[in-house]
Amino acid sequence: MSRAELIDTLAGLALFADLSRPQLEAVAHTFEEEYFADGQRVLRQGFSGSNLYIVVSGQAAVHVDGTQRTILSRGDFFGEISILLGEPPVADVVAMGPLRCLALAGSEVETFLLAYPRVTYRMLQAEARRVRSTNLWR
């Protein structure tokens, strides 16, 4: 994926929908692109020091204690809860086929979210939807 393709991809993700082209360029340079093969673990339950990931292409399964809970796909993000709370992740996230993500070190997340408040707002909206979905299932 070239830089231009990456920026076009970012522009199409809800999380970054409010950013200008130069801001998308900065985001593309701030996050690292990572590739995971089928079955590879991206996030590990109970391990400290994890990072924030945004799915660019492909799918990933969320497992809690070995049980699959949901599937993540393009535009979804994960790892933010453990970073915000300073606790190890409570789930494994495993690539289902080739998976491309953008990754940001946990230690850089606070600076990033403060620098891009529109991204933070979009992230809050996504979290609200997750809470609503969780409550609907109760």
Place this chain on the structure above:
Amino acid sequence: MAVTRRQPQSRRRRSASVRPFPPGWYPVITVGSGPGGLQTSYFLRRLGVEHAALSADPGAGGMFRRYPLFQRLISWSKPYAPVERGTRPYEWYDWNSLLGDAPGHGALVPEFMDGKSYFPSRTAMERGLAAFADRARVPVRYNCRWEGTKRTDDGFVLVTSDGEYACRVVVFAIGMAEPWTPEVPGMDLVPHYVRTASPRAYADKRVVILGKRNSGFEVADALLPWARQIILLSPRPALLSIHSRSTAGVRARYLLPYEDHVLGGGVFVLDAATERIERTPSGYRVYAKGTTRPSDFALDTDTVIAATGFTTPLLDLRTLGVATFNQDRLPALTPFWESTTVRGVFFAGTVTQGAIGLKKHGIPSNSGGVAGFRHNARVLARHLAETYFGITVPRAGLRRDNVVLHLLSEVTHAPELWNQRSYLARVVNVHSRERIEEEGILPLSHFVDVGGPDAVAIVLETDQTGDHHPAVYVRRGGRVTEHVLPSDPLHNFETPAHRAQLTALLDGLL
């Protein structure tokens, strides 16, 4: 297939005047004679894995035959260290020498240093690598250029300038020294970093440098005494190694331009995305938009240098099916540095950064540099020997009451663990209380993600506060748990407190 199967090398007559490894079939072929290729070939040879080593270059050294441009490396080799030169712990103090299993093979770079800096000069590095190839007797077929790749039923055929080579496994140690530039209109008008002229040529000139990583700051640092004005430009703020706590950031020795910027002395470090570059009668105009604050720039300058980085010269490997990432610059690799999509295609050297590892606390592996990838080479060679060629490397037994001391000694002194933090692990397998074996160094991601016997692994970890401490991974019944041990201000993890904590952790396992 036109390639003929050759007799084992030991049965062939060789003479010094004959170039080694004529075209034919070999179990393994390594490509490249930089530090990654030499180190991998060395360890394969030590394990008895027959292979041919090919290189397009006329001699050993790889990228160090040409770079760094301003003739000084960015990683230390300390001629005088707290431990004896040539010992295993000394490798932590000498990041540039290749590793040797026999006396006289390792710690060679300091021999050629002149005392002016603890960063070796380019020539010292090149001479150190040539000395390694010579003294450790690492034969390479030089002036043999890999030009293409074909897949066969039982491996691969490499098309080279000397003919075709067939093999079961290929290891590409081809570096990451091919200039790379982003797709920006007008970028083709400006020279890449590799075509930077002598600093004197920039006397009294305005210079725009596109890129704020090490190569950009390296150029800026060299031009400080000459250029009238220097502007460094890239979309994201400069990441400094002292902040990232890794070698991924700009190294401290290149920070003078940054200090000049901070003090307002005439160097500008801008966060801006280049939109286009145009020629003007007197030079160039660079159009850019601010990223961290809104602004439009139209920068008139006498010259522009694209310090935009490098890519891996993969030739036709993408067509073969090798998946890439990082803007198509790196192959995606397994923990043992095999292509995730084409089995039998491995990588060594700086390209091993294509296996990301856990990247705990955001700290990447050190595989991009000699200090890190030389250790990867040893692990790769053993992996190839054992998984492809049925060679079993004996494991030493460990006494139960010695395991804790052994692990703490390793995390305090082992260069593998310090050079490759949270990436390479020292592993001890516990088959039973009576059969405990030293498994050696393994990629941490392999240990935590692939099952195996009950075992314990230890790594050196650095967290977001910069704290260095041991992290222990215990596998019991297939489940791996993580435990972080305390740090120590003098990095001594062999204290009674560490012993007590690790002993308690391993209670029931040993």
